[in-house]
Amino acid sequence: MSNVKSTSVEVRLPSQLGYEKVAMSTAAAVAKLMGFREDRVEDLKTAVAEACINAIEHGNKLNDDLSVGVVLSTGANALEVKVIDDGQGLKTLPPRPDIDKKIHGEEDPRGMGMFLIQALVDEAEWVKGSNGKSSYVRLVIRLDVNANAD
């Protein structure tokens, strides 16, 4: 990406499940342009999809009148993705999922989205919006310069 000018791409999604795939495809296209390896592109796609699903389901509560903003900003060696909704943001991060507890009925089988986001990108932070709106999750995935030089 060092020879590509820093830029940003914005996508606005309806608050309907399934449209996260539009953000996934856009993020993948930008990451490929930047030179990310295929495995990192796949990591980013899942992280972006999960962030959008959370925004659609929990942030905007599937309200058709609200949309989810996705802003991709390219840097010299990193791609930042902000997924913005109209919810109040997270009070606390959920605990790491425990498969044994899930199998034994001691934990909800769901609730792995945020774990996947944190595990698949280099940085993830959840920011509460002012006035209880425009909360966002910010993801950063960095180019592995050495690996890409191989």
Add this chain to the structure above:
Amino acid sequence: MQSETKARVDQLTSPAGHNVTALRFEGDIASTSKDAVLGSYQALPKDTAKLVLLDFTKVDYINSSGIALVIQMLIEAANSGQKVYAFGLSPHFTKVFTMVGITKYAGLFPTQADALAAL
């Protein structure tokens, strides 16, 4: 917007002579896939379908809601004395299934032949 999930059941026999029930999925595996994933599994006869093999070869997209459906299936299988295996996941989703711990309760294999050879 999500592509419909299709499920098909096949009866197989492993080289060791065991009866194996394959559940072949196609499309996205997401929150809308409950009937295809859990419904098709729950329709299997619990007394004869003791080895269940999930085929993800034609699945391109699995999200956390889809993974939760697979975990619900594993919960029911554990309670019914069934063993579940899977094959055909992409390298990325093999990594994701490993990260969330599914491999502790369902063996993953690259291909159907690899899975059957191990059963």
